[in-house]
Amino acid sequence: GESVGLHLPTLSVQEGDNSIINCAYSNSASDYFIWYKQESGKGPQFIIDIRSNMDKRQGQRVTVLLNKTVKHLSLQIAATQPGDSAVYFCAEVSGGYQKVTFGTGTKLQVIP
Amino acid sequence: KAGVTQTPRYLIKTRGQQVTLSCSPISGHRSVSWYQQTPGQGLQFLFEYFSETQRNKGNFPGRFSGRQFSNSRSEMNVSTLELGDSALYLCASSLAQAGDIEKLFFGSGTQLSVL
Numbered sequence: 001g002e003s004v005g006l007h008l009p010t011l012s013v014q015e016g017d018n019s020i021i022n023c024a025y026s027n028s029a030s031d032y033f034i035w036y037k038q039e040s041g042k043g044p045q046f047i048i049d050i051r052s053n054m055d056k057r058q059g060q061r062v063t064v065l066l067n068k069t070v071k072h073l074s075l076q077i078a079a080t081q082p083g084d085s086a087v088y089f090c091a092e093v094s095g096g097y098q099k100v101t102f103g104t105g106t107k108l109q110v111i112p
Numbered sequence: 113k114a115g116v117t118q119t120p121r122y123l124i125k126t127r128g129q130q131v132t133l134s135c136s137p138i139s140g141h142r143s144v145s146w147y148q149q150t151p152g153q154g155l156q157f158l159f160e161y162f163s164e165t166q167r168n169k170g171n172f173p174g175r176f177s178g179r180q181f182s183n184s185r186s187e188m189n190v191s192t193l194e195l196g197d198s199a200l201y202l203c204a205s206s207l208a209q210a211g212d213i214e215k216l217f218f219g220s221g222t223q224l225s226v227l
Contacts, residue, residue: 043218102155
């Protein structure tokens with residue numbers, strides 16, 4: 001029979017507010033983490049990355065926080081805009097050679 | 113610079129058939145990875161090629177195969193298609209410079225429907 005569709009957690013945010021998207025990763029040996037944004041009908045787009053020897057990295061309107069103690073990653077988007085509406089994936093890289101493991105994703109809905 | 117190009121954009125096949133998907137990486141990128149995306153399983157790694165060699169492989173049956181050409185273009189093939197192979201197949205390329213972890217640049221994917 002058909003597999004049950006993956007229920008994506010959804011975060012609804014008012015335009016102009018800050019968004020926080022969370023992710024739990026599985027491999028404590030992962031040495032690199034990435035956030036991707038996927039808009040409808042497109043492939044994932046790189047947003048920001050962070051190495052395991054860091055706990056915070058800032059980009060333009062985005063900040064990634066890494067807590068290795070609890071294997072948790074978060075993406076903060078400041079002043080969320082309608083164009084930020086998309087599915088956001090965290091990904092962990094381990095063992096080199098581009099083997100990237102993606103999380104299940106979070107759907108961000110921005111309310112105008 | 114052109115992005116990652118995948119062809120065809122949409123494909124409809126029937127069970128038992130085989131299919132070949134194509135990916136042209138960004139010029140100068142030497143690594144090509146393939147992913148399967150479904151609502152039920154999310155994004156799953158299929159395999160990665162660098163300089164015409166498969167360096168990494170995910171947990172998919174042997175019906176899924178791929179190759180990379182000398183110009184870095186890549187193809188993936190799925191034989192004896194099953195209904196569960198219906199998915200968005202994404203290709204990603206990267207520079208893959210030694211000693212550095214590279215950003216993946218994704219194409220828009222090929223949406224495969226198996227009837």
